Amino acid sequence: MRAAVYKAKGVLKVEDVPDPTVGPRDVLLKVSHCAICGSDLHRYVHGMLRPGAIMGHEYSGTVADTGAEVSEFRLGERVVRSGGRRGPWTDPPPYPPRFSAKERGWLASARPGAYAEYFVTDADLLMRIPDTVSNLEASLVEPLCVGLHAVRTSRIRLGDQALVIGAGPIGLLTQQCAGLAGASQVFVSEVNATRRALAAQLGAEAVFDPSQGSLEEEILRRTAFGVDVAFECAGARSTFHEAVQAVRGAGQVIVVSLSWEPVYCLPVDWVAREVEIKAVYGSRAGEWPIAMGLLERRRVRVQPLISKVIPLEDIQAAFQELLRPGTEWVQAVVAFD
């Protein structure tokens, strides 16, 4: 089968690899769509993978084969990744080990991913796609879960003012979830013009370009003391500090982005105002059906985020484009049909 294989830092190559084999509890998927995740871009650009690895974890597809012990899925059914059915649904995911030079391989998943024609996974890690949700939309259920988890972890209440920093796919989904959770106003800060326009289109109260003026001043002009909750979805050097500055005293900063470099922070603005900083990582198993329900009921819009649907052969160029600072792409999805 054809697959996009990680060769070296910044190099993906589409080549023939052996078809995956199916264990007793496995399902073989004919991959329909696989969305390109920001975390894949990080691994690619920082060289945090072993050569030979196949990435891709935001997939949808149809069941092409099942293991001997799988009775819950039939051939041809449309399925998507889920959070799993083992253990309490609120359990945190297994956290990765501490990030250090020695453990740089940790982001390489144990099994090959879905930037490939076929993909094998445990049957417990799949769920059916409702009839009214397309395979393309379903491929974005994983990033939607991340935004959903960020908002459900926050203490956002009806009428609150919120800020989202970074309007990539995660930020735009967090923005929509914050509105659904009761925020009366969601402000968005983003350096990229295309992404600012999309945030406005998706209902942002106001959008700011932080390179053109002080975000803190813009927020203080529109709120009494600052926003109640700020979601840090950018992971740039200055954005952690910007989030702290933008919230009111005893407000909350939810750190969603995984920054791979040291960030700027002035503790006095954080500690002396008792700002609560809370990290979120991934999502909880029980949040996957909630996310799918939001897609099914059209409460969250994922289609406007999808800038490009590309064939697998174009994946290297797509990674490069998504990493270009001024890109007009937001979300790219690999399609196999």
Ligand SMILES: [Zn+2]
């Ligand atoms: Zn992802």
